[in-house]
Amino acid sequence: MFSRKHVASLLGAVLTAGAVAAAGPPAAAASDRWFAAWATSVHAPIPGNQFDGPNWSLEGFTDQSVRQVVRVSAGGSEVRIRLSNAYGSGPLRLTGATVAQAGTGAGLKPGTVRPLRFGGDGSTVIPAGRSAVSDPVRLRVSALDSLTITLYFKGPSGPATFHQDGLTTTYRAAGDHRRDEGSAAFGGETSHSRYFITGVDVTGAGGPAGTVVAFGDSITDGHGSTAGADNRYPDQLAERLVRSHRRLSVVNAGIGGNKLLADSPCYGERAVTRFSRDALSQPGVRTVVVLEGVNDIGAGGYPDYFGCGASPEVTGPDLIAAHRQLIRSAHRAGVRVVGATITPMKNFTGYYSADKERVRDQLNDWIRTSGEYDAVVDLDRMLSDPQDPDALAARYDFGDGLHLNDAGADRIADAIFRALCC
Known part of the structure; x- marks a missing residue:
């Protein structure tokens, strides 16, 4: 039986080769008449x-x-x-x-x-x-x-x-x-x-006029939502758009465990590398919603990130620079980009310390106030426990202090719907 450490070693070269291939568009370039209606990000x-x-x-x-x-x-x-x-x-x-x-x-x-x-x-x-x-x-x-x-x-x-x-x-x-x-x-x-x-x-009559890409880590990927029920937040956002007769498709480019600044053989290439392939190359992309950084912060400094290699320690300026890189890439492609603040992580085992919380606060303050994103959805404030703002509210908690249940995913979908449409 392979261990994750063994596979991480075996696949290092494969991951590096994949990173080169991922930098470009898909094999067939996106045409204006095609729109992504479902997607997943691979690793x-x-x-x-x-x-x-x-x-x-x-x-x-x-x-x-x-x-x-x-x-x-x-x-x-x-x-x-x-x-x-x-x-x-x-x-x-x-x-x-x-x-x-x-x-x-x-x-x-x-x-x-x-x-x-x-x-x-x-x-x-x-x-x-x-x-x-x-x-x-x-x-x-x-x-x-x-x-x-x-x-x-x-x-x-x-x-x-x-x-x-x-x-x-x-x-x-x-x-x-x-x-x-x-x-x-x-x-x-x-x-x-x-x-x-x-x-x-x-493509064809009655199809969408644009695609929204939800880009992120396990919160976007839907870990914690009910399996087999299509209750991830991008799924619930799509349902809202259909009910409101808005001609936008939604695709999910989340990878559980993904980080902004570090590759992982288990959790995919760093977000700043895969953004071009997984977000900007989606056919018909009009808007990207970015929710990335909690794993960089919470796992930062670990010599072995869940059996998948070392996770570098990061600072607020490191993460801000990465978000700026995503914003610049989106704007060069003519794509609107919505920033989401990093959700609470206090009660997730191993992710919280006073120093790490300061990094999360610094990044969130920049997302809220810098004006660099075209729009902002403040998930941190809307999902936090009113009695302990560093912690996830119990009614949205899947049970591990970080991941969201169906109600939490629905809350995100509602907030992003309003940012897109109202």
């Missing part, structure tokens, strides 16, 4: 853990079908799928894939299965460090519909570029079952991670 393969459960990223897939369900935040008459081999150890050979309207569990809605093609071919090879976009598929979808993507690998895929904390069920079956409308073949093995898929884009 290097790692073992499972007690928080997120087992995953299949290190072993990959051989003569297996992987079925993944996603909920899109906007509709259209055509869709396309984005895939990544950013952290692969070699070429990713995809034998074939389909997309369909989701049924129950691993089942598909009858009559909706569509084959995916890549440059007209039913199969594709994605070099290590690269990504791919499928050809457009005619499939009518509505906002908040669920789609099912089935990937089949006849030969070994190698280690899987993936997103660990998917908070949803992914299914695996032996053999080629990409066209199966039923779920019988997928009854045995499940995971709660995402594999290779990074985005679903839509």
Whole structure:
């Protein structure tokens, strides 16, 4: 059994190579007619853990079908799928894939299965460090519909570029079952991670006019919200936008454990590196919401950050400079950027000290008062305990003093909705 320390050592070179590839846009440049309707941010393969459960990223897939369900935040008459081999150890050979309207569990809605093609071919090879976009598929979808993507690998895929904390069920079956409308073949093995898929884009009549990217760490990723319920704050923001008939899609670019200033083989590349790929390269991006920094502060100075390498100690000026870098990058791309203050962390084991709290306060004061963000959402003040402002209010606490329950995610979604729309 691999330990996280062992994998961190093995994958250091892979992470470095992935960082180079991630600096540029996806394999197919975003077109004005396409808008991201669902997305996830990927990182290097790692073992499972007690928080997120087992995953299949290190072993990959051989003569297996992987079925993944996603909920899109906007509709259209055509869709396309984005895939990544950013952290692969070699070429990713995809034998074939389909997309369909989701049924129950691993089942598909009858009559909706569509084959995916890549440059007209039913199969594709994605070099290590690269990504791919499928050809457009005619499939009518509505906002908040669920789609099912089935990937089949006849030969070994190698280690899987993936997103660990998917908070949803992914299914695996032996053999080629990409066209199966039923779920019988997928009854045995499940995971709660995402594999290779990074985005679903839509176009056509009734589609969105712009995309909002939620960029951040585990608070954005949704750790603490109810698994399988689409209750992360970006999900709830999307629901508000749909109810208000505003033509904006929302995608989630959060990675649990992610930091502004330090790479991690377990928790992804530093935010200042991945911002271009994961936020600014999303098709149709109009606004990015930034919530990053709590892990830099709380884990700062640790010689081993949850088994994933050293975490450098940071200062307020260090973090402010990183936020300024994100703002400048967004503005150069013509994208509006909303800053969120760092949420309370006092009762999260190992993250709090008087010195670290001073760093959090310094960064939050700058976000609130500098005027450098186009808009500010003060999550710190709205989520804190009135009797202890350094602590998360109990009604929003998942139970560990840092992560938010569904009510906390709903509170963030409401605040960001108002910043975007009112």
